[in-house]
Amino acid sequence: MRMDAMPDAFLRYERGSLTLDGVALQSIALAAGTPAYVYSQRQILAQLGRLRAAFAPLAPAFHYSLKANANGHLVRLLVEAGCGCDAVSAGEVFMALRAGCAPERIVFAGVGKTAAEIREALARGVGWINIENADELDRVNRLAGESGRRARVALRLNPALQADTHRHIATGHEGAKFGIPLPEARALLARRDRYANLEIAGLHIHIGSQLGRPDESAAAARIALEVAAEFGLGHLNLGGGFPVAYEESAAVPVEDFAGALLPVLAGQGVGVAFEPGRYLVAEAGVLLAEVQYVKRGGRTVVLDAGMTDLIRPALYGARHPIWPLRQAEAGPEPVQVVGPICESTDVLHPGAALPALEPGDYVAVGVAGAYGMSMVSTYNGRPRPVEALVDGDRWRVIRRRETFEDLVRLETI
Numbered sequence: 001m002r003m004d005a006m007p008d009a010f011l012r013y014e015r016g017s018l019t020l021d022g023v024a025l026q027s028i029a030l031a032a033g034t035p036a037y038v039y040s041q042r043q044i045l046a047q048l049g050r051l052r053a054a055f056a057p058l059a060p061a062f063h064y065s066l067k068a069n070a071n072g073h074l075v076r077l078l079v080e081a082g083c084g085c086d087a088v089s090a091g092e093v094f095m096a097l098r099a100g101c102a103p104e105r106i107v108f109a110g111v112g113k114t115a116a117e118i119r120e121a122l123a124r125g126v127g128w129i130n131i132e133n134a135d136e137l138d139r140v141n142r143l144a145g146e147s148g149r150r151a152r153v154a155l156r157l158n159p160a161l162q163a164d165t166h167r168h169i170a171t172g173h174e175g176a177k178f179g180i181p182l183p184e185a186r187a188l189l190a191r192r193d194r195y196a197n198l199e200i201a202g203l204h205i206h207i208g209s210q211l212g213r214p215d216e217s218a219a220a221a222r223i224a225l226e227v228a229a230e231f232g233l234g235h236l237n238l239g240g241g242f243p244v245a246y247e248e249s250a251a252v253p254v255e256d257f258a259g260a261l262l263p264v265l266a267g268q269g270v271g272v273a274f275e276p277g278r279y280l281v282a283e284a285g286v287l288l289a290e291v292q293y294v295k296r297g298g299r300t301v302v303l304d305a306g307m308t309d310l311i312r313p314a315l316y317g318a319r320h321p322i323w324p325l326r327q328a329e330a331g332p333e334p335v336q337v338v339g340p341i342c343e344s345t346d347v348l349h350p351g352a353a354l355p356a357l358e359p360g361d362y363v364a365v366g367v368a369g370a371y372g373m374s375m376v377s378t379y380n381g382r383p384r385p386v387e388a389l390v391d392g393d394r395w396r397v398i399r400r401r402e403t404f405e406d407l408v409r410l411e412t413i
């Protein structure tokens with residue numbers, strides 16, 4: 001995303017220095033070190049406000065998808081702002097509860113929930129369990145019986161729709177591992193009275209992330225609505241997927257998604273929920289890194305952050321904008337920006353528009369708040385980065401940088 005295209009310029013240069021909500025990022029880089037993730041609290045809440053405003057006529061529930069960024073401070077912020085949580089493992093259920101989410105406002109999803117995870121979710125009293133296949137329906141029914149509880153569940157439909165997005169994050173097409181094919185879902189619903197320990201009360205559908213076309217979301221919603229009407233189900237969870245702008249993919253405004261979905265859903269008498277992840281936190285986050293070396297006559301810049309810190313470029317071919325913390329005109333040649341990892345795929349940007357940089361300069365990798373820190377690894381013996389939150393004109397560390405000791409802490413001797 002170009003700097004001048006920032007929604008309300010919460011990131012901008014002031015007196016030649018890149019600021020986030022008015023706080024100089026260089027001061028955070030110097031105090032907290034790099035690599036460092038920095039998030040804007042104001043921007044996260046602004047995104048939630050925009051989503052709410054767009055879908056106001058439906059008054060939907062929003063379950064924040066922890067997989068996008070599970071830092072407890074961010075989860076708590078969104079929970080306190082009224083969100084429930086979408087958790088895809090017992091670990092995420094734990095993290096959602098720890099961040100203050102009421103159990104009944106947690107949706108437990110996930111394509112391969114183990115019996116232990118389901119028992120845990122039942123014991124914690126999660127609000128919904130999304131079911132991905134017939135065996136899982138049996139399993140949850142049995143475990144709910146054993147625990148003496150009735151579980152409220154939604155069937156996740158596979159609508160056989162190929163969403164317009166990167167193939168690695170499309171989930172609703174035929175042959176995808178996600179969801180239950182429509183004929184099978186209908187057959188299960190037709191004999192739902194066999195599941196004595198389940199309240200099969202809703203449907204779930206999520207056709208992908210970073211979605212490119214609202215009409216596909218509307219088509220998925222129409223399918224879910226049709227099945228819900230056939231079986232008298234009162235609740236639709238329409239997943240996440242609202243896009244943000246990266247350099248390689250523009251973002252259809254969320255208002256356009258609302259424009260396509262509202263006519264389908266309004267006045268249908270069903271409760272609606274969404275599970276946004278990326279949309280809430282992506283733009284609000286930057287990854288700060290320090291230039292270590294400049295080679296190939298300035299055409300390659302080596303940072304102290306790489307694919308272990310932000311895997312999206314390597315995994316999805318994503319192109320995140322990169323800005324120098326000290327303002328300067330971009331040079332005539334695109335710059336290859338790489339990390340220090342021993343992998344050829346460790347290229348954060350194949351050709352960024354950057355000024356001439358020197359070792360010791362800092363850069364910010366933009367739109368890094370979602371699927372950044374949550375996908376970090378310690379490969380190559382790299383402690384995980386520090387995370388900081390800017391709140392008004394102040395900032396604070398919300399997760400410390402890992403130490404070398406942290407790298408080996410769990411090994412048994």
Ligand SMILES: Cc1ncc(COP(=O)(O)O)c(C=O)c1O
Pocket residue numbers: 065067068086109171206208209210239240241242275276277278279
């Ligand atoms: C079932 C489900 N819900 C919600 C999400 C969150 O998606 P996004 O971050 O695109 O909003 C995902 C992401 O893959 C998902 O699989």
